[in-house]
Amino acid sequence: MSWKLVLTLALVAGPAHLVAQNGIGTTRLPGRVPAAALPAIDSIIAAAAAESLPTEPLVQKALEGGAKNIPADRLVNGVRRGLLQLRQARAIVSHAVPGQSPPEGHVAAVAAALARGLSGPIVERLLTVAPNEPPGPALHAAADLVAHRFDPDSAADLLVEAHNKGLRGVRLLDVAVAADHDLQRPGGRTPSEALAHIRAMLPNVPAPARRP
Amino acid sequence: MSPIDPRLQEALDGERDPGDLPADLREAYARLISAAQLLRATPPVSVAARVMAEIRQNPAPVQSGGPARRLIRWLGRPRAVTVRLRPVWTLALAAGLAAVLLMPWPNAGPTPGIAQGIANFVGHFPGARSVEVVGSFNDWSRGMLHLSDDDHNGIWHAEAVLPAGQHEYMFVVDGERWVSDPLAGRYVDDGFGAGQQNSVLIVRPMSAQP
Numbered sequence: 509m510s511w512k513l514v515l516t517l518a519l520v521a522g523p524a525h526l527v528a529q530n531g532i533g534t535t536r537l538p539g540r541v542p543a544a545a546l547p548a549i550d551s552i553i554a555a556a557a558a559e560s561l562p563t564e565p566l567v568q569k570a571l572e573g574g575a576k577n578i579p580a581d582r583l584v585n586g587v588r589r590g591l592l593q594l595r596q597a598r599a600i601v602s603h604a605v606p607g608q609s610p611p612e613g614h615v616a617a618v619a620a621a622l623a624r625g626l627s628g629p630i631v632e633r634l635l636t637v638a639p640n641e642p643p644g645p646a647l648h649a650a651a652d653l654v655a656h657r658f659d660p661d662s663a664a665d666l667l668v669e670a671h672n673k674g675l676r677g678v679r680l681l682d683v684a685v686a687a688d689h690d691l692q693r694p695g696g697r698t699p700s701e702a703l704a705h706i707r708a709m710l711p712n713v714p715a716p717a718r719r720p
Numbered sequence: 721m722s723p724i725d726p727r728l729q730e731a732l733d734g735e736r737d738p739g740d741l742p743a744d745l746r747e748a749y750a751r752l753i754s755a756a757q758l759l760r761a762t763p764p765v766s767v768a769a770r771v772m773a774e775i776r777q778n779p780a781p782v783q784s785g786g787p788a789r790r791l792i793r794w795l796g797r798p799r800a801v802t803v804r805l806r807p808v809w810t811l812a813l814a815a816g817l818a819a820v821l822l823m824p825w826p827n828a829g830p831t832p833g834i835a836q837g838i839a840n841f842v843g844h845f846p847g848a849r850s851v852e853v854v855g856s857f858n859d860w861s862r863g864m865l866h867l868s869d870d871d872h873n874g875i876w877h878a879e880a881v882l883p884a885g886q887h888e889y890m891f892v893v894d895g896e897r898w899v900s901d902p903l904a905g906r907y908v909d910d911g912f913g914a915g916q917q918n919s920v921l922i923v924r925p926m927s928a929q930p
Contacts, residue, residue: 536859568856569911572888575860576898578912586911620886624908624920644886648922652906678924 536567541574541583548584552591561594562612565619593619600628604635614643621647625654630664637668645680646671652684656691658699663687666703673711686713728752837923839882841867841891842903846874848893855889855921857882862892884925888918 534550541549549570556563569590573583597618601610614635621631626647634646646667653663663684670683683706690702697705706713728745730736738749841853851867857880858864867876888908891899900907904919 568860568888571860572856572910572918573912575854575862576910576912576916582912582914585913589911617886620908623911624906645922648886648906648920655906678922681922681924 534567537570537574541570542580545570545573545580545583549587552584552587556591556594559595559598560609561591561598562616565594565616566590590619593622596628597622600632601635604632605639617642617644617647620644621651624648624651626651627660630654630660633664634667637671641676645677649680649684652681653687656684656688658687658691658703662700662703666707669707670710670713675711675713679713679715682713682715683710685716834927835884835925836881837884837925839880839887839921839923841865841876841878841880841901843867843876843891843899843901844874845869845876845891845893845899848874848876850894851876852892853878853880853889854892855887855918857887857889862895867891882921882923884923887921887923889921890918 534553537546537549549566553563553566553570556566566587569587570583573586578586594615597615598610600618600622601614605614618631618635621643622628630650631647634650635643638646649667650660650663653666654660666687667680667683670680675683686709687702687706690705691697691699725745725748727736727741728749731738731741731745731749732752738746741749843851845851848869851869852862853865853867854860854862865878865880867878869876888910889901891901893899898916900917901919904921906920906922907917908920910916910918
């Protein structure tokens with residue numbers, strides 16, 4: 509075998525081998541995060557992969573920290589916090605949807621909702637309502653309502669009722685938007701009044717304005 | 721090769737009158753003379769060499785007119801160009817042309833797929849020299865999505881096609897200042913312990929956009 513052929517095979521097979529070996533995304537990190545942080549981050553991401561947790565949120569957190577020039581120790585802590593949230597999310601999903609392995613998308617969406625401040629019980633309640641649907645929109649709608657100072661349990665009640673009346677996916681986000689608009693309407697409504705008004709409107713909440 | 725008759729040779733050399741030759745030699749003499757005339761009529765060198773020699777002997781007359789007119793004449797004059805292509809470079813050139821032709825035109829506007837949606841980024845940054853969006857949709861890479869302020873009123877804008885779903889992002893102003901999007905409406909602590917908040921964007925799939 510000539511040296512040219514060997515070199516060609518090495519160039520072609522080398523990267524493919526690396527990708528196959530390292531399918532958890534850490535090949536994107538060298539040069540993007542501080543070298544001092546790399547071993548610890550690699551180890552955290554490998555732990556997530558070993559536990560069948562989604563690794564992409566952790567890779568993204570590491571890339572974000574690198575882009576923001578976060579010092580190595582704080583960057584590692586941020587990624588580790590992400591791992592803890594994924595573990596907590598997986599526990600919530602497993603509890604809410606027993607008897608099946610938690611889909612990665614569910615775990616990542618729940619972790620994002622926890623990061624936005626939703627409590628575990630509220631997340632679990634929303635998961636239970638529609639265990640086989642992508643939970644992202646309902647969780648974001650709940651997080652939006654809570655961020656706008658609606659009572660978390662009342663917000664979850666409204667979203668469950670919206671789901672029961674046929675609203676799915678991003679239409680649940682419209683429920684949160686409508687409640688927020690109602691709250692800000694001149695004349696002043698309390699949060700509970702706004703939620704009651706939207707509940708009476710279901711399932712006919714207005715869609716967002718059409719793009720110009 | 722058969723030897724030539726000495727009388728014919730003498731006639732050809734001009735030492736004997738061809739009319740004195742016997743009939744068969746006179747006929748041979750006439751054929752040889754015709755052949756010699758034909759050879760004299762044939763160009764002694766190649767056409768290219770003759771043309772070049774002609775050009776050298778008769779240089780082009782000096783053109784009248786100013787530099788602009790001479791430039792126009794020079795530009796309009798036909799020229800022979802020899803192109804020698806190696807197959808590998810020809811293929812590379814073809815691949816490059818194909819890539820350019822297949823590349824989406826920047827002015828064509830974003831065209832999202834089914835699992836994508838259009839995101840609008842707007843920020844008020846008066847006096848800023850540059851504003852860009854960096855987020856999870858571009859692996860937090862700098863220099864990929866710049867906002868523009870074409871009318872210089874401090875309102876920066878960009879439109880992008882992104883995968884449907886949740887994205888976290890921040891604006892980077894003047895290449896160094898990380899700023900949350902004040903119009904995002906959704907925020908999440910970035911988790912690095914300094915209380916900085918990422919903006920949260922939820923992109924609706926095109927099928928669900930109004």
